Amino acid sequence: MPGALARWRKPVVLPTWGAWLLSGAAALALLLAYNQGQRLNRMQEQLALQSGAIHEQSIEARTLSHEALALARDSAAKVSLSEARINEYTLQRSRIEQMAFELSRSRDETMLNDIEASLRLALQQAQLTGLADPLIAALRNASQRVERADAPRLSAIQRAIERDLQRLTHTAMTDTAGLLGRIDKLLAQLELLPLANGLPPLPMAEQPVLAQAPVVATPVASPPATAPTVEIGPTSAPRQPVAPAATAAPADANPAPSPAATQTGAPSPWWHGMRAGLGELVRVQRIDAPEAALLNREQTFFLRENIRLQLMNARMGLLARQSEAVRADLAAVQTLLQKYYDTNAPRTRQALRTLRQLQDHLQAVQSPAITETLVAIQAAHQSLPAPGAASASKGKR
Structure with a gap:
């Protein structure tokens, strides 16, 4: 064991190239570590720069967002103000349009009222004078005003005016002067028309008193009494009073025959009177109306005066342009003439012919x-819309 341990404790000797290899590896590792550190530093710097830029951008974006929010609020306020002004302008426009419509409507209505008033006045003048000239002039003036108005809804009035103008220019008018002359001629010939019973007109002295003037007492001696004067109208001449000698007895009117006349054998006046009286006793004549034969002289006087009054009424009605009343009076006179007068006499036939001509003329004219x-003006008045109708229709749109 000790020997083994000693063997392991013995230092290992590396070769020289190994040392250099380790040194190179260590140097390379240090170089790499330094390079990596530099890269990390650069990355940190870049990250710091980027984070700073991002921070600045975020601050700028926040500022811009605040500005955009302020602009949005300002824009919203401006939009609301604009909407309010638009509503106000719309209201003002509707009011102006309504005022313009009312002004146009009042202008048309005023023009229609003026035209209608002028036409009615001209119509009254035409009816009073019997001439269509005032009415034609008023219609032409109304036509010019309607043309200047240039309104399509007034075209019906224009057409009606043209039709009335054409009818008036081709319509015959009443010859007032000629008709008055014929009536005056009838009044003048009334005393000359023979009755159906052949009675002559009542003498002036025997005519009834129609109007008695008041008598004023004077110290001067009054003149002899005369028959009263009867005035029936402006066309009838006043009757002259008859002297008392004219009202004497018939015996005084026929003087006694003179001896010279008796000696010469001439017919005496008393013979003429007797012959006329005998001729009146018997007379053969056809009378259609029995009451015409029973008229006495006083009744014939009132008959003539009644006819005279009828003719005078017809004359005044003609001056007043009352054609129906004139025709009625003339028809009444014609009936009286046919009933009580001799229709075979030339004067009576002429009078009846004149009466028929007068009635035919009045009926034709x-x-x-x-x-x-x-009627067209009244329809135009009704067709004008009410002021509220136009505004209501615009509000719906």
Whole structure:
């Protein structure tokens, strides 16, 4: 055992190349360790630089995020303000559009009211004067105003005005002066128309008193009594009072025959009177109306005055443009003439012919009317929408 231990304790001697090899290996290990240390240092420096840069970037990103958040908040505030302003502008626009619509509607409505008022005034003038000129002028003025308005909803009024203008220009109007002249001629010939019973007109002295003027007492001696004067209208001439000599007895009206006339054999006036009286005793005539034969002289006077009043009413109705009333009065006069007057007499036939012509003329002539234009204006008034309707429709959109 001791020998073995001694053998193991004996130092081992390495060769020289082994020592160099170990030295080289140690140097290489040291070199590698140094190189690795340098690399670690560089890596640490790079990591430190990178961490610093990352830290700076994080700080910058945080700053940018804060700025972006502030910008977002500012943008949100601006957006909300913009929305509020947009809503305000929208409200103002709707109000302005409503005001413009109301202004346009009021303008059209005012124009329609003016046109309707002018047309109705011209229609009244045409009915009073019997001339269509004022109405035609008013229609042409209304047509020009509608054309200047240039509104499609007023085209119906334009067409109605054109139709009324065409109808008025081709419509015959009443010849007032000519009709008045014919009525005045009938009034003048009324006393000359023969009755069916052949009675002559009642003398002035025997006519009933229709109007008695008040008598004023004066100290001067009054003149002889005269028959009252009857005035029936502006066209009838006042009747002259009859002198008392005209109302004397018939015996005084036929003077006694002179001796010269008796000696010459000429027919005496009393013979003429007797012959006329005998001729009136018997007369053969056809009378369709029995009451016409029973009229006495006083009744014939009132009959003539009634006809005169009917003609005067027709005259005033013609001046007042009341065609229906004029036709009714003329028809009444025609009925009286056919019933109580001699229809075979030329004057009566002429009077009846004149009455028929007057009635036919009044029936053929139509009063000026603009019914289509007025109806179109009323329809345009109703077609104008209400102010709230337009705003409601815009709100729905």
